[in-house]
Amino acid sequence: MKYMMTYDLMESARNTNQWLGATAHAFASYPMMSWGANPAMDWLKAWGEVTERTFARMVVKPDWNIPPIAGEKGKDYPVVVETVVERPFGDLIHFTMPGRKPSKRRVLLVAPMSGHYATLLRKTVTSLLPDCDVFVTDWHNARDIPVSAGKFDIEDYTLYLVDFMRELGSDIHVIAVCQPVPLALAATAYLAEEDPTAQPRSLTLIGGPVDPEANHTEVTDFGRSVTMGQLEETMIQRVGFKYAGVGRMVYPGLLQLASFISMNGETHANAFRDEIIRVAKGEASEHDRHNDFYDEYLAVMDMTAEFYLSTVERIFKGREIARNDFVVAGHKVDMSKITTVAVKIVEGENDDISAPGQCLAALGLLTNLPDAKKASHVEPGAGHYGIFAGRSWRNNIRPLVLDFIDANSEASPAAASAKVVALK
Known part of the structure; x- marks a missing residue:
């Protein structure tokens, strides 16, 4: 095809x-x-x-349409979207509110690249803005990216996250949702070795497939039941003449949508x-x-063919993250190098996309991170969408995440020491 x-x-x-x-x-x-x-x-x-x-x-890419955010004394602040870093396959954007005092909580929300735009996290962003300074990874539609821009696979995605974290500084708190959870973990481990002073203060991982084999779902069963050759032959197409990415190999959004709908x-x-x-x-x-x-x-x-195929082959089939055997740009990433970043896991009891246990596997990889820096929460009765944008997120999970961020807002002694060494 x-x-x-x-x-x-x-x-x-x-x-x-x-x-x-x-x-x-x-x-x-x-x-x-x-x-x-x-x-x-x-x-x-x-x-x-x-x-x-x-x-x-x-x-059509939806607009963010974030409503004005209420501030002190009943004053409403309009939300303005600004681009902080502009890259071919995705931008780092910032939701600013002119006139409002900057929040001490700085959050990088890592959006999934799994068929939908980053605007899928609109409700998540809206719920965080009253209490946080929010940045989001805004991924581009592959059909609009010229072939001359090159490839984009899971290694490139990870390096984008590394660059975004470096741009924002070490006082950032990262929240990764769904698909990018294992790659956000890998990006943090990469920084732990290559640039310790750029590591975030905390990492909250919500419903992602760190170890897909920890608890099977229809998604993981599909990944195990088909060969890479079958996937490439049935799922991959070339962008047509109508778009700037003409000729680029992609997993088309319309085909993804057909798969989403067929599941329910x-x-x-x-x-x-x-x-x-x-x-x-x-x-x-x-x-x-x-x-x-x-x-x-x-x-x-649309997502690039190499991103989709490398995700299936390396995250689901090869379980490279789960086996702590992930390589980025020729560098083997070791999760045990994360020693100062607080990590919280959030899962939904009824999540049929990334079932409980798949995300929790991340804590087992952090062998050198003190137990005091680890936390986990399973939300009773919550499905996949509910743990980051639904009622469960708003009423139960969001307050827990904010408390976790506050508890880990100060730089750890080890991180402070690394920063001093780096300055010397």
Whole structure:
């Protein structure tokens, strides 16, 4: 399937469905159709409206749309997004609030590169802003990156994190969510050897596959059941002529979306059926629960073929992080070199993407980190999304993370000593 033709065919199918929805909506909205009661036209209009919106949002990067943050004495501060570091495959962005006193808590939120944009963490960012100065890794859609920019695999991702941490300084607290958890751990270990003074104060790892074999899920079973050749043949395509990344080998966002939906096909089908019914009855709204969720869920991005394939081969199949055998740019990363960075693990009891135990495996790799610097939490009844953006995050996990950050805000004696040596 590694052809531009198949990539363009998928885009054509998406375009066609969007056009069908728009056409149905326009036809059923024609004034003459309202002369008499005709429930069929109401249903056609509702189907068209939902269908058009569904397929249109698949190729548009959502805006952050962070609401103003309340400050002291009831004053609201508007949120401005600024780019701190600009790179071909992803930027380091900063959420600033002009006029507000800078927060002492500086947080780097590491967003996943797993099909969705960093805006998937919008609610996480919004919940942290009242109490933290927040930076986020904002990954780019591979279809928009020219082939001349080169490759981007898990080693490059790790080195991006290393550079971002260096840019922000040692008083930063890193929170990694889902896919980048093992790579954030590796980046910290890399700094522990190469540049100890640039290590973060703390590292919070939320629901990520440090050791996928620790507790099997449908995701890990899929990774074990297919060969790399099968994945490359069935999942990888070349970007079509419409985009700047023409010719780049990618795992297309539309193909990823098909995989996401197939995992819970009946749930999604029922959700869209119910939304069409609500629209037909006039009970839906622009920002109802369905639209708020699917505006983000359906907005997908292509990831480079080498990133996807190296993730499956080295993280899931080879378990290089779990075996402490990960190599970055020819340098073997040793997790035991992390001795001063406090590490907290957060997992969801009902997480079906990264099941409990997969992320906890990180603590077993930190053999030289004092137990006092280690912490873990399993949120009862929480699924994958809930542990970083849902009710469980807001009510239970977020306060624990902030307490953990506060408890580890001062530089450890070892880190302070390393900084003195470096200055000499």
